[in-house]
Every structure is written in structure tokens, then in C-alpha cells.
Amino acid sequence: MLRLCKILCILLKVLMLTRTAITSSSKDQEAPIAQEWNKSSVIIDSNLIKSIEISTAQYLSYLYTYVPIILSLVFTFVICCIYYFYYSYQQRKENKIIVPSRLQYNLGELAMTIIEEQQIILGNLLGSGTFGQVFRGTLKNFERSDTPVAIKMLRKNASLKEKKKFLREAKLMNYFRHKHVLRLLGICVDTDSPMIMVLELMEAGDLLTYLTESRTLQPLHPHALRLQDLLAMCEDVARGCRYLEELHFVHRDLACRNCFISARNRENRIVKIGDFSLARNLYKEDCYRDKGEDPLPVRWMAPEFLMDGIFTSQSDVWAFGVLMWEIMSLGEQPYFSKNNSEVVQYVCTGGKLSKPLNCPPMLFQLMLHCWTAVNNRPNFIHCLENIITLRDNIEDAKLI
Numbered sequence: 001m002l003r004l005c006k007i008l009c010i011l012l013k014v015l016m017l018t019r020t021a022i023t024s025s026s027k028d029q030e031a032p033i034a035q036e037w038n039k040s041s042v043i044i045d046s047n048l049i050k051s052i053e054i055s056t057a058q059y060l061s062y063l064y065t066y067v068p069i070i071l072s073l074v075f076t077f078v079i080c081c082i083y084y085f086y087y088s089y090q091q092r093k094e095n096k097i098i099v100p101s102r103l104q105y106n107l108g109e110l111a112m113t114i115i116e117e118q119q120i121i122l123g124n125l126l127g128s129g130t131f132g133q134v135f136r137g138t139l140k141n142f143e144r145s146d147t148p149v150a151i152k153m154l155r156k157n158a159s160l161k162e163k164k165k166f167l168r169e170a171k172l173m174n175y176f177r178h179k180h181v182l183r184l185l186g187i188c189v190d191t192d193s194p195m196i197m198v199l200e201l202m203e204a205g206d207l208l209t210y211l212t213e214s215r216t217l218q219p220l221h222p223h224a225l226r227l228q229d230l231l232a233m234c235e236d237v238a239r240g241c242r243y244l245e246e247l248h249f250v251h252r253d254l255a256c257r258n259c260f261i262s263a264r265n266r267e268n269r270i271v272k273i274g275d276f277s278l279a280r281n282l283y284k285e286d287c288y289r290d291k292g293e294d295p296l297p298v299r300w301m302a303p304e305f306l307m308d309g310i311f312t313s314q315s316d317v318w319a320f321g322v323l324m325w326e327i328m329s330l331g332e333q334p335y336f337s338k339n340n341s342e343v344v345q346y347v348c349t350g351g352k353l354s355k356p357l358n359c360p361p362m363l364f365q366l367m368l369h370c371w372t373a374v375n376n377r378p379n380f381i382h383c384l385e386n387i388i389t390l391r392d393n394i395e396d397a398k399l400i
Helices: 002-030 046-095 160-175 207-214 227-246 303-308 313-328 340-348 361-370 380-393
Strands: 120-128 132-142 145-154 184-188 196-200 259-261 271-273
Touching: 120 145, 132 184, 145 160, 160 184, 160 196, 207 259, 207 313, 227 271, 227 313, 227 380, 303 340, 313 361, 313 380, 361 380
Parallel strands: none
Antiparallel strands: 120 132, 132 145, 145 196, 184 196, 259 271
16 A cells, blocks of 8 residues: 555656646747747656656556455455355244234234143043144133133144144244134143144134034024024134235135134124134245145135145135135035046136025125136225125025
């Protein structure tokens, strides 16, 4: 740096002398010809010129030698920084769930509640699946009382991948605070026992079983379903779906089997959405492209998923249309006369479910709207508004 400053000073002196020479020459042209130019005043010392030439050559030599090295080091440093931050971002993305900015809850309220194994008393088995089993149980000393709960227990020989998925579902459910979304009370992660999710107990069980069992009830039975009951179920699920839509979450497995009933009497009956094992956070992404890791129920799947493996929030709207069809048919299997391969071909070529026997025409039009092309489907706010309007303008009736 010091050498560079010396070179710049020398060049500055040369420029000043040159400027003086040019100025003197201009004045001489205007003066009489007899006036002679004093050449000795602008003679530059030859030693100074040689010094400038040597210094410049050394500077250029250093420039050509060290600049490429410096640039390569800077480039390498930048690449390392980019890789480090990208790797850190991917690690954070895999190990924790990003809370959307629209979740306006105090972080203290969202902290995962850890439950000790001694607090849990297992009761009778309610159901089982590939993940493990669900039991009825009691949670001791929860909010100063013993609380009836549902115990979702991961199987003992679960793989590390299954344990991560189980914990991820618990983290997802912990963020939700809505009347029509199943509430997670806490988790138990003792190393010597299977992982456990403790959920609020829905006394009447899952919606699919509730609907199929209601077929056997006589019209005068106090728990017999009527048209307004079915519409109320559709409305409850739509409210829960609207909440998830506002948070930019998609469920990916909306179906009656994954919704739950709080009670059998209509005064206390509430439907809640549960089972978020397949849920995805779409707040940072436009869509989720499935990689074939999870077995997915094709009878509730939209054609864009069946053909291209693409799942968006609009794909949940398609599944909601199928769910409404299930409710109005009292739990019949969609496309019951076709096997899975035939269902895929039928849906991808534009096939639709037919109108259930007890379904009002206006509600069936909403179903058909849910089964249109992706860009033409309604959002859940529109679905909810239509269902509320229908409930307000249709008379209650017995089911046929």
C-alpha cells in the first residue's frame, strides 16, 4: 500500500509539470514570436521517468500475481457461506415446524406439554392402525382434575422414521386452537415406553362409524339422524377446514374416518377434524409433490394428484366434496362398485360421484363445484357460506 502511494505521488508530480508546460505553451502562442520558450523549465529528470517506469512495472507484476489469488479466496469464502446457511436452513426445516405468521398465539401457550407416564391410566382399546393403537384412558392431575382422554400410542418396534413422523404430527396438532379441530393435550416421550400422544376424548368416536351405525336406528329413536343433523356435520367440518386454510395448512386426508364426534345427542354434538399424520405446511411452498412414501387413499384424491402427484390446498377442497358425499350417504364407500385402479381411471377421465338419496340439490351442486378443475374450485370460505345459507333456507326432514 505504501509503495502504491509513492507511485501515485510521482504520477501526480508528472501531471502537474505537464499541465505547467501546456499552460506556458499556450501563453507563448499569444505573445510575440520573438519571445522564446524557456525549455529548461519543463525538462523532466530522466532518473524520475526511469523511477516511474520501474515502480509501475513492479505494481503491475504484483497486480497480476496476487489479485487472482485474492479473488479466488473471496469466491471460495462466499461459496462456503452460502453452503453453510443453506445447510442450516435445511436442518431447521427438517427438525422443527415453521409457525405461520398468521398464528397469533403467545409462544408460551404453544409450548408442548410433557406428560409423565405415571399420569396416564390406560382403558379399553378404541382402534388400531399401522402406527399403533388408540386407547380410552384417564389423565391424572391434568388442569387440577382427572380427565378422560384418548391415548394414541406408537407401536413398540417403530422405526426411527416412524417416531419422527409421530412427533411431527404432535407438533402440528399442538399449534391448532379451534373448536372444530381435535386438541392435543400433551405428549409422553419416556425412553423406556412407546411414544404417546394424549388427545381430548371424543365420546362418540369417529364420524364414519357414527354414520354407519345410525343406519340401524328407527326414525323415532332419540339419536336418529335428520337432514339438519347431516348439514350441521358438513358445516362443522367446513369451519375446521376454513381455519386450516387460513393457516395455509392442508390436511391431505380429509375423510369421515378422520373426523370425530363429541357426543351422540345433537345438543352437545360437535364434529372435529383429527389425524394429521399426512398434513403438510404449505405456508412457504406452493404445493406438495408426493414422493410415494405414504400409502394414500385414492377414493378421496383429486385428479391432479392421481395423475401428477401434485397436492395443493385445492386438493383438500376436492376431498371435502367427497366427505360431504359420505355424510349425506350415511357413510357409504365412495365409488363402492369400483376397485382402486378403476377409481383412478374413472376420476382421471372426469368421472364424478352420483347424488346421494337424501342430499339436497343445492348441496350436490356444491359437491360438483368441489370436483371441477383446480382453478375453478371454491375455497372453504365459499363452501362454508353455501352450507350456512342452505341450512337457513331448508326445512328439516327425516332421512329416507
